[in-house]
Amino acid sequence: MLRKNSKQRDAIVAMVKSSKSHPSADEVYGAVRKIYPQISLGTVYRNLSALAEAGGITRITCGLGGDRFDGNTAMHYHFQCAECKRVFDVEMAVDERLNKHAAALLNADIDNHTAMFYGRCAECKNIRRG
Amino acid sequence: MLRKNSKQRDAIVAMVKSSKSHPSADEVYGAVRKIYPQISLGTVYRNLSALAEAGGITRITCGLGGDRFDGNTAMHYHFQCAECKRVFDVEMAVDERLNKHAAALLNADIDNHTAMFYGRCAECKNIRRG
DNA sequence: GTTGTTGCAAATCGTTTGCACGTCC
DNA sequence: GGACGTGCAAACGATTTGCAACAAC
Numbered sequence: 001m002l003r004k005n006s007k008q009r010d011a012i013v014a015m016v017k018s019s020k021s022h023p024s025a026d027e028v029y030g031a032v033r034k035i036y037p038q039i040s041l042g043t044v045y046r047n048l049s050a051l052a053e054a055g056g057i058t059r060i061t062c063g064l065g066g067d068r069f070d071g072n073t074a075m076h077y078h079f080q081c082a083e084c085k086r087v088f089d090v091e092m093a094v095d096e097r098l099n100k101h102a103a104a105l106l107n108a109d110i111d112n113h114t115a116m117f118y119g120r121c122a123e124c125k126n127i128r129r130g
Numbered sequence: 131m132l133r134k135n136s137k138q139r140d141a142i143v144a145m146v147k148s149s150k151s152h153p154s155a156d157e158v159y160g161a162v163r164k165i166y167p168q169i170s171l172g173t174v175y176r177n178l179s180a181l182a183e184a185g186g187i188t189r190i191t192c193g194l195g196g197d198r199f200d201g202n203t204a205m206h207y208h209f210q211c212a213e214c215k216r217v218f219d220v221e222m223a224v225d226e227r228l229n230k231h232a233a234a235l236l237n238a239d240i241d242n243h244t245a246m247f248y249g250r251c252a253e254c255k256n257i258r259r260g
Numbered sequence: 261g262t263t264g265t266t267g268c269a270a271a272t273c274g275t276t277t278g279c280a281c282g283t284c285c
Numbered sequence: 286g287g288a289c290g291t292g293c294a295a296a297c298g299a300t301t302t303g304c305a306a307c308a309a310c
Contacts, residue, residue: 003285004290006289006291009290061246065273066273079236090232092232098222102209108218110209110249111248114246115244119233119241119242134310136266155300170267172266172269173267175300176266176302264307264308266306270302273298277294277296279294281290281293283288283289284289285288
């Protein structure tokens with residue numbers, strides 16, 4: 001994968017990199033379709049997965065709904081609102097030593113870790129709950 | 131939900147609580163079926179979700195494969211092996227203040243957070259990679 | 261007897277894949 | 286021109302849901 005260029009992939013990368021909203025595959029699809037109306041959802045999924053694998057973007061596995069994607073590949077944590085399902089960055093220092101610590105405890109090779117916070121975002125927290 | 135007792139639910143709780151392997155819904159199904167061969171996968175899913183919602187067990191959203199369930203509801207972190215997909219506990223102190231810290235940063239209500247480590251477990255790390 | 265719970269099957273959601281065709285180097 | 290990428294549709298795995306029968310209180 002990623003051996004040849006494609007304008008579809010370029011558009012997908014550009015969309016994810018320029019977005020701050022942690023879009024889902026479907027949202028990327030909707031946005032890129034405005035430029036390439038013929039693009040297929042399969043192509044979006046294939047490229048998002050290949051790009052995440054190659055390290056060009058980050059895949060965010062969240063508890064509520066499908067995966068999200070993030071153009072910011074620097075290690076950081078996320079928060080997901082249980083109400084609106086949006087994902088936000090948590091601008092908090094990440095302790096990379098946790099990987100080594102956990103690796104020692106488990107006698108495992110550890111590549112990375114993720115942290116997800118859950119609750120209600122600023123906009124949703126004062127509204128009646130469904 | 132959870133307003134009346136059922137022997138199926140009792141068996142599901144017992145299985146998850148007694149397991150240390152963070153079983154998937156399908157694994158719970160397989161185990162409980164030995165006692166109640168007529169139980170359906172839908173019942174297992176319904177009960178696991180209701181129990182997790184009620185706080186009797188914990189749902190683990192992991193990046194590789196479907197959700198797992200944990201009878202240990204005390205806050206702790208997990209590690210998933212990229213090779214065998216098994217999930218392990220990480221016996222590491224959890225800083226509960228992170229929730230307050232993140233809540234302040236985002237002006238959000240935060241209930242909980244999870245952390246997942248990824249890599250290769252002790253058993254898999256020395257074996258040729260596929 | 262009312263209401264929650266079950267078993268079953270069909271439906272849904274998010275994602276992946278096989279294939280014929282198109283495009284890049 | 287050969288390998289990789291695309292569009293399309295079908296397939297897939299995980300999970301949820303509608304419904305009639307059933308069990309708990």
